[in-house]
Amino acid sequence: MRGVFVLFLALSLSYADSFITKEEYASGLYHNPRGIGCQLCHGESGEGKLIARYKDKGEMKIFAGAPIKKLSFKDFDEKVNSRIVGMPRYYLTDSEIQILYYYLHREEFARAAQKHRKTP
Numbered sequence: 001m002r003g004v005f006v007l008f009l010a011l012s013l014s015y016a017d018s019f020i021t022k023e024e025y026a027s028g029l030y031h032n033p034r035g036i037g038c039q040l041c042h043g044e045s046g047e048g049k050l051i052a053r054y055k056d057k058g059e060m061k062i063f064a065g066a067p068i069k070k071l072s073f074k075d076f077d078e079k080v081n082s083r084i085v086g087m088p089r090y091y092l093t094d095s096e097i098q099i100l101y102y103y104l105h106r107e108e109f110a111r112a113a114q115k116h117r118k119t120p
């Protein structure tokens with residue numbers, strides 16, 4: 001958790017002097033990265049989503065976006081730019097990947113920050 005908190009602090013600093021808030025930027029990027037929003041296939045909060053059911057050689061199949069909310073940062077970072085069947089390749093930058101990860105975990109970050117402030 002400590003590493004995640006440090007990441008949160010680093011992100012807070014880098015957005016301190018921009019015109020839109022970090023939350024707005026993070027939400028904008030999740031919903032419209034290179035024109036195709038992550039939520040279309042992974043759901044509003046990264047919980048995963050059933051995209052389609054179809055029949056293949058008489059067998060019912062499903063096409064779904066995996067849940068991405070519970071991945072560690074390491075796994076998310078490694079997978080998000082890899083070649084994945086059914087997913088557009090975005091070629092995201094390191095800071096875009098960090099802010100997308102932040103977006104999926106923003107409630108935990110807020111709770112962690114609040115807890116941190118409460119301790120004397």
Ligand code: HEC
Nearest residue numbers: 033036037038041064065066068076079080084085086087
């Ligand atoms: C057109 C649909 C689609 C869009 C849009 C999309 N993905 Fe995916 N994504 C997929 C599919 C399909 C998989 C593979 C699912 C599986 O293996 O079960 C996947 C897998 C992933 C994985 C790996 C999950 C794992 O546990 O292996 C990550 C991380 C991911 N997507 C993140 C993102 C992010 C972040 C965005 C937006 C920048 C995004 N995806 C946009 C369809 C999509």
